[in-house]
Amino acid sequence: MAAKDAIRRHKTELQDILCLDPQRILDRVFQTSDPVLITQREYRELKDINKDDVEGHVISLVDKIMDKGEDTCKRFLDLLQTDEDIKDTFPDLEKIQWNIDPTLLKRTLDDTKQTNHGGPVQGKRHKDDQDELTSTPTGLSVKNINIVNNNNIGQNNTVAHGRLQKKPRYADGDDTVAGFVHRVTDIQTSKKSCRYFNAVIQTGQEEFHRAVIFSAAKHRSFSQAANNSTPVKLSRIKKSWSTSDDTFDILVSDISFMAETTVPFIPKPPTASVNMDIAQVLKMGPKEMIGKLQARVICIKDGSHDMIKSGGEDQEIKECWISDATGQVVLRLWNSQINRIAINSCYEFSNVSTRRQTEFYLTCTKQTSITPVADLEIPHHLSMPNSVEEPLNATSGPIRFVRLTNKRCCEKCDKSQKDIDPQSVVVHRCEGCELNQRVDSYASIVSGTVMMTTSTGEVDLTVPPSPLTAYLTSGDLLHLLKDTDELEKHFLVSPSFDVVYNASNLLTKIQKTSAVAENLRALTDEPHS
The missing domain is CATH 1.10.533 (Death Domain, Fas)
Structure with missing residues (x-):
């Protein structure tokens, strides 16, 4: 072969x-x-x-x-x-x-x-290849991992100046760790339908290890241990060499077990759980968690507003610049997080993660919370973003065609529900996290497309959820989210709207045109004798 x-x-x-x-x-x-x-x-x-x-x-x-x-x-x-x-x-x-x-x-x-x-x-390699x-750090895989004794860990290598160098090997047979559990995440599902969650295990006063638990049934016990600061011993686990430092990560499977124990140190939150400033954040590598960060929103990047596919679901993203006394950085917001911020307001962002593609930036996660805080002192040179934003388009006119869809999403896991009828059922079991919930507890996510007739012609626009929700909130019309037919009728019968949209023809702001503006436009458009 x-x-x-x-x-x-x-x-x-x-x-x-x-x-x-x-x-x-x-x-x-x-x-x-x-x-x-x-x-x-x-x-x-x-x-x-x-x-x-x-x-x-x-x-x-x-x-x-x-x-x-x-x-x-x-x-x-x-x-x-x-x-x-x-x-x-x-x-x-x-x-x-x-x-x-x-x-x-x-x-x-x-x-x-x-x-x-x-x-x-x-x-042959060029000189700069040397x-x-x-x-x-690339994280841990959730692929068919068998939990075995530590004698299968093997030796790890670091790469320095083109040569492989051995890392010290941990003692064979050490398949038990003891300490405190921190930062237990929600249960997640990999692309191959493997359910898992993450945590941090404190095994010394200043020693922490990432853990991946490939057993959803253990989520409750890990969460209780973290909430109660109970020291535990984890047995029948595997130590896997970390890709980011000279220590190990902890892999837990169905055959691993947990028991209460005593340890000669006190619980201490991992570094990512304490307050950090932007200068410290900018020194971090990609895919590292930040516990708490207080900053002011100095610019909302409407040009970055977009709809993408992630995890098989339609996701709305938007970026903003945030700043504190030490620096500034871009933060990416997802879905309902977009409407939680306002320009020139200050917030505490918890559980955000670092990323690096062409540039370094931060991204919110499912565990991110955004809490308003008192005004922060920002130096003048950091009060404006250090890049020029894309220009936006603005136009006005009536909406001629509209098509909106209502997607019901679980607020716990963000999974959209395919089999849910709010008219015929009272409760529904989530198709993602499998929690049974009242139907009215699922969020209504409405999006779609519109075609407007303007003074320069017709324009087709994609309508994401966040500007639509902001419009309905300002007009005390949120009840229309539950009835897309009535919402479509509202847009068609209204005389005119003012809209702002970006280069991707994605609507970023919408409001009704005022009566004064309509009269002025009518006078301007009337033919002169």
């Missing part, structure tokens, strides 16, 4: 295994040379992938290897089967039956080396 065909045949199984430590396999593939498997540019692109979970990094890596052809696939398989560090880190690779003739792999590798040593080296590599 050809190497590329073998990878394709075992692609899902291979990706599940490599997701245990995606940064490790990416670093090791990048370090392979003579010739290189991936270039410096490809390494950076793969490392910076923005995915809902870390499987995206591994899937893209395997796809890129396959796209490079048969010879690259053979060298990749040789790395998986012969590299001692890879074999230690991913012991389950030995279970894959590749059915590849080892002599074929060796012959291909020898031919490649001979070609490269005898002539121009193909794929820069020191830094490992970026």
Whole structure:
């Protein structure tokens, strides 16, 4: 069987295994040379992938290897089967039956080396490819992880000046930790329908470890331990080397168990639970949590307003600039969070996360809370954003066509409900978190499209939920959210509206045109004799 065909045949199984430590396999593939498997540019692109979970990094890596052809696939398989560090880190690779003739792999590798040593080296790295590599935290995978003893952890590597260096190995058989539980998240569901949640385990006065719990049934016990500051012992867990520091993460499964215990230290919130300023935040890496941050909203970026697909759901996003006495940064808001802020107002933002794509920014999470605070002193040079915002469009006129849809969403998990009829049922079990709730407790999320007739022609606009909700709130019309037919009629019978929209034709503000403005416009539009 050809190497590329073998990878394709075992692609899902291979990706599940490599997701245990995606940064490790990416670093090791990048370090392979003579010739290189991936270039410096490809390494950076793969490392910076923005995915809902870390499987995206591994899937893209395997796809890129396959796209490079048969010879690259053979060298990749040789790395998986012969590299001692890879074999230690991913012991389950030995279970894959590749059915590849080892002599074929060796012959291909020898031919490649001979070609490269005898002539121009193909794929030779540029000088800037030798820069020191830094490992970026990519989170933990939720892919088919078996909880085993610590003797399967293997050795971890750091990359410094192009050389792999071993990290110290923890004692074999240490599959128990004791301490306090902090920051238990809600239950989440991965792309492959695996339910899990995260927490932080304090194992010393100044020692904290990330934990991923692959057992939704344990959520209640972890939450109680966190709320009551009860010291616990976790047994039959696995320690997995962290991709962001020289310690380990904790993986908990169905066979793990928790018991109360005593520890020689007192509970202390993790660093991310204390107040931080923007200067400290700007020094953090991507995908790190921030406990509390107080800042003023100095600019709302209407040009960034957009509707995207995330987790299979339509999501509304909008960005703003926030500032404190030490700096300024962009914050991304989602869905109902958009209407919770106002320009020049000050807030405490808790449980936000850092991100980096082309630029560094913050994003709200499902656990984020936004609380108004007293006015903050902001230096003059930080009271305006350090970038120019996109220009917006404004127009007025009647709405000629309208189509609105009402989506019922669980306020606990944000899952939209497909099977819910508020006219015939009183309670409904959420299709996401599976909590049984009153039907009227589900949020009504209304969005759609309109076509307006203006003085310059007709314009089609996308109407997201937040400006529509803001309009109805200001006019004491929120009751119309429950009846889209009546809401559509309201827009069609009203004489005229003033709207603002961005370059994507997404409506950002809407209000009724005043009677004075309508009369002035009528006079202006009348033909002169």
